[in-house]
Amino acid sequence: MNKIQMTETIINAKLSKAVSWESLAAEVGLDPVFLTSACLGMNSLKAEAAESLCRLLELPDSIATQLQQCPLKQWDQAVPTDPLIYRLYEIVGVYGGTIKELIHEKFGDGIMSAIDFSMNIEKEENPAGDRVKVTMNGKFLPYKSW
Missing domain, CATH: 3.30.1160.10 (Cyanate lyase, C-terminal domain)
Structure with a gap:
């Protein structure tokens, strides 16, 4: 599992459970900005937070493991079109x-x-x-x- 697959899995679980980043962050005990950033692969979580998020979203241990990995913070150098x-x-x-x-x-x-x-x-x-x-x-x- 890599960070892209991790992010896709988390977002699909979040959508299927119809929960917000704010509510997940409150349950995990982190700020919504930081939790969202970690789920999008740009920060890492400590084991307790990663495991808590995975319990809430009913995700496998491989997601918790990947959430704890140090990310490679890189992005496309072109100006985004979003x-x-x-x-x-x-x-x-x-x-x-x-x-x-x-x-x-x-x-x-x-x-x-x-x-x-x-x-x-x-x-x-x-x-x-x-x-x-x-x-x-x-x-x-x-x-x-x-």
Whole structure:
């Protein structure tokens, strides 16, 4: 079993049980963003969380084993055509330089960690149209001189 087969199996089980990522995450005891990312093959889970998810979705031990494996975090370098994912690329394209400038102004020369990191996605109801609220929180890592 590889990560792609793992993801397909998890998604099929999730769909057949008609459960949400939020409800699965609450049962497993993880944040929905992190659990979803692990199920999509971009992060790994500790044994207890992997086994708990597999119990909930009635999945074989091979899925729990694969969920615990360190992923190879790579993706196609082309800009995706899925409209939602494309818009995230567009945000970085338009505002990436601005975000970089403001981080450097406030913190100095460095980066925001994607390892010591959390993200939250919320729905904000609005009479003019519901809003998507994405909050990213990453540790600042200064570049060192030597």
